[in-house]
Amino acid sequence: MLCNVCKQNEAKVHLTKIVRDKMQKLDLCEDCSKEKGVDDPTNFSLTEVLLGKVTEEVAAMVQAEAAPEVGLKCPTCGYSQADFKKAGRFGCADCYATFGEGLETMLKTMHRGTRHTGKVPAALQQSRAEAQKLKQLQKRLEKAIEEERFEEAAQLRDEIKRMK
Amino acid sequence: MTIHDFLAPVSVACQRTGPSDHIVMSSRVRLARNLRKQPFPAWAKKPDRLRVLEMVKPAVESLPQLSPHFAAAMDELSPLDKQILVERHLISREHAAKGAGSGLVVNQEESVCVMINEEDHLRMQALRPGLQLKACWQAIDAVDSTLEPKLDFAFSPELGYLTACPTNLGTGIRVSAMLHLPGLVLAEDITRVINASNKLGFAVRGLYGEGTEALGNVFQVSNQMTLGESESQIIERISKALLQIIEDEENARQLLLEQKPKIILNHIGRAYGILANAHTITSKETMNLLSLLRLGGELGLFEKLTRALTDELFLLTQPAHLQRQHTEKLGAEERDILRSDMLRERLRHIARPHGLGPQNQSGPV
Numbered sequence: 412m413l414c415n416v417c418k419q420n421e422a423k424v425h426l427t428k429i430v431r432d433k434m435q436k437l438d439l440c441e442d443c444s445k446e447k448g449v450d451d452p453t454n455f456s457l458t459e460v461l462l463g464k465v466t467e468e469v470a471a472m473v474q475a476e477a478a479p480e481v482g483l484k485c486p487t488c489g490y491s492q493a494d495f496k497k498a499g500r501f502g503c504a505d506c507y508a509t510f511g512e513g514l515e516t517m518l519k520t521m522h523r524g525t526r527h528t529g530k531v532p533a534a535l536q537q538s539r540a541e542a543q544k545l546k547q548l549q550k551r552l553e554k555a556i557e558e559e560r561f562e563e564a565a566q567l568r569d570e571i572k573r574m575k
Numbered sequence: 576m577t578i579h580d581f582l583a584p585v586s587v588a589c590q591r592t593g594p595s596d597h598i599v600m601s602s603r604v605r606l607a608r609n610l611r612k613q614p615f616p617a618w619a620k621k622p623d624r625l626r627v628l629e630m631v632k633p634a635v636e637s638l639p640q641l642s643p644h645f646a647a648a649m650d651e652l653s654p655l656d657k658q659i660l661v662e663r664h665l666i667s668r669e670h671a672a673k674g675a676g677s678g679l680v681v682n683q684e685e686s687v688c689v690m691i692n693e694e695d696h697l698r699m700q701a702l703r704p705g706l707q708l709k710a711c712w713q714a715i716d717a718v719d720s721t722l723e724p725k726l727d728f729a730f731s732p733e734l735g736y737l738t739a740c741p742t743n744l745g746t747g748i749r750v751s752a753m754l755h756l757p758g759l760v761l762a763e764d765i766t767r768v769i770n771a772s773n774k775l776g777f778a779v780r781g782l783y784g785e786g787t788e789a790l791g792n793v794f795q796v797s798n799q800m801t802l803g804e805s806e807s808q809i810i811e812r813i814s815k816a817l818l819q820i821i822e823d824e825e826n827a828r829q830l831l832l833e834q835k836p837k838i839i840l841n842h843i844g845r846a847y848g849i850l851a852n853a854h855t856i857t858s859k860e861t862m863n864l865l866s867l868l869r870l871g872g873e874l875g876l877f878e879k880l881t882r883a884l885t886d887e888l889f890l891l892t893q894p895a896h897l898q899r900q901h902t903e904k905l906g907a908e909e910r911d912i913l914r915s916d917m918l919r920e921r922l923r924h925i926a927r928p929h930g931l932g933p934q935n936q937s938g939p940v
Contacts, residue, residue, distance in 0.1 A: 488614040500694070502618040504609055504729030504737040507744075514741070521742050523776075524803020527735025529746035530716070532723050535730065 414440035485509040545574055578656045579899055581645040582663070582685060589887040593705020596882070597873050598821050600753040600793065601664070604711035604810075605700040606719055607738045607747035611729045615739035616677070616692040624676030624692050631697060632678050634725040635689045640718050641682045649677040658895030664702070664753070666690055687718060694739050695747075697722075706817065708750055708810050716806070735802060745802030750813050753782075754820060757792040757870040758827035761842065768823055769794075775816055776800050782862075791862035791889065796820065832874065843871035843928055851922040853915040861892045861914060876928035888921060 414422045415438050422438035484491045490502025492510060501507065507514065518525045531539055548571050555564040582588070593599070609615060613627050628648065636646050649657070649670070657671040665681055670693045678691040690698040699722075701715035722728075729737040735745035743749070759765040769779045778799050781789040796817060798809050831839050846867035849856070869885040871877055890896055892914050898905055901913065 487612060488618060490614075490618060494618075498617070499741075500617060500739045501615065501737075501741070503614045504611055507731065507734060507737050518741060518744065518802060522745065522800045522802035526733055527731070527745045527802060528808075529735060529748070529805040530719075531732075532728060532730055533720065534723070535732065539732065 412438050414438060416440075417442070483509065541574065545571065548574070576645070578645055578647070578652065578681075579659055581683065582681075583683065585890050585896065586883075586887050588663075588685065589883045589890070591704040593703055593707050595821055596705035598755055598824050599706040599817070600704070600755055600886070602703045602705065602707045602711050603664075603700055603749075603751050603753075604708060604715050605698055605749040605751075606715055606736075607695040607743045607749075608697040608699070608719065608722075608726075608736060609729045609738060610696050611727045613696065616694065616696065617739060619676075619692075621676055627696050628676055628678050628691055631691045631726065632680065634722055635680045635691070635697075635699075637725075638687075638718060638721055640714070640721070641680060641687055641689075644680055644682045646680040647678060648675065649673045649679065650675040652679075655895055655898060659899060662890060662893045662895050667693060667698075669693060670698075687714060689718075695743070697726075706752060706814075706821075708752065708814055708817075712748075712750070712806060712810055742799070743801050746804075746806050746809065748801055748806050748809060749797055750810055751795050751797035752813075752817050754794050754796060754817075754824070755792060755866065755869060756794055756820070756824050757866050758824045758831060759820075760789075760792045761839070762827040762831055764823070764827055765794075768820055772796055772816060772820070775812070777813060777816055790859060791866040793862075793866070828870070828874065839870075839874075840876075840928070840930065843867050843874075843876055847871065847877075847922075847925075847928055850918050851925070851927075852919065854919075855908070855911040856915045856918065857911055858893055858897075858914065861918065862889060865889050865892070871928050876930075878926055878929075880925050884921070884925075888918065892918065 412422045414420050417440060420440035420442060423441045424439040425437070482491075485502055485506045486509065487505035488503035490506050490509075495501060495506070495510060501510070515525050548567055552564055552567040552571065555561070555567060593602070610627060610630070613619070614623050616624055616627075619627070632646060632648075635641065636644060652660075657666070660666045660679070660681075661668055661671050663685065665685060665688045666679060667690070670677065670679070670690045673692065676692055679689070680691070681688040686702055688700050688702065690700075699715055699718055701711040701718070703711050703714075731737060736747040738744050738747050756765060756768075759768055772779050776799050778795075778797050780795045780797070782791065782793045782795070796813070798813050801809070804812075846864040850861070850864050850868060865885055865888055868877075868880065869882065869889075872880040872882060872885060891900070894910060897910055897914055897917075900917075905913065
């Protein structure tokens, strides 16, 4: 692994920061880390590095890596990650897709599971049933091929084609 | 017509009975639903909220399940009407604070009530007296299914119904029962019950929900998790917990009677004494004492006291309901006086409590 700063030497110092369930890494070689003032692991505080007590260059790099997430806004309603952090609520239904990353970890702490198993609107119920049937057919097809029952496999293949 | 004129009088509403209503005052199932592509109420600008209200209100009003109904935008209701609705548990305190862009539709029976643009675009609830969670779910499930083709609900196959707060995600269901637990409180066993409920993933709150006091020994028990279980599984699980709490409360009452009869009689006798004789009394004290009166009624200590009467007084003595019985604007002190006047009058025909059988007779009745 090469140093992120000089991009020449092997990285020996690895900074890891977790921001909203997303890991951000910074890898530095010995020379660069000394230059940036993060060479003494016993006397090193990640917060200090991140709060700008190291050279601005490093801070800028850490920020640059975090930037795409900080700037993330919901295309439908304009809600930002920062808004969510403040309010604990989303801006609109599409925010669940926009801010989907890390959502599962949060849901795990709140609920019994992370998949909906309850009521489904009638209009979608049919498509759910169809999807399940398709899955079953595909499984039977695989098994038929495995067991060299090719006539049945062909029938199943046609049935799947019709459904799609 | 005001909401107060539309709803059945309190005296009539309190005649409604249900299973286990000696402990379970009411059951409720609430569903949260939102529209696709529309910002959630808290993030929406006023025109967005008005647009959603205009889409949702007519759809809800067309429901056969809500006929006859009362519908209003929140800015059309007076602060007094809103408070009446809160005291009747038809809307949340949060919803009462809303103005233009939020609304409400409630049927005359008070069995279905829909809040529009509360925290979610729709918060629809079914209410029943006593322990009737399944009936509540069936009723609100039907309302939801009838609305489905008319409104474009935000739903994801993986995450279920999408809600403003991720704590409601999935089923969007909140199942709750309002429990009167004076026995567990007097036996100082209520903390254990609350902790056990919390461990099972159920919240225990006060009379008016989140962040409120358990006035009158009334507690609301509800599910907290909404994702990863089906609606029926959630109802099944909370029903089991509620049956256990009911049993605990019954046992606590029985045990108190057997082991500390004087303590029980003392509490109930004093409650009666104050309620039937006070000349000024706050709403908080009234609720706490009426709770003991209700307990005395359940234990058979009063000849003529009915549950309907204690429940009626419980509602009528609350600030907005009390104000509604008088035309002039009342201050807190005037309310306390008028409240005590009403209590003395309504309890005039109720004789003081007798003892617990011959050996405990506290004197001639």
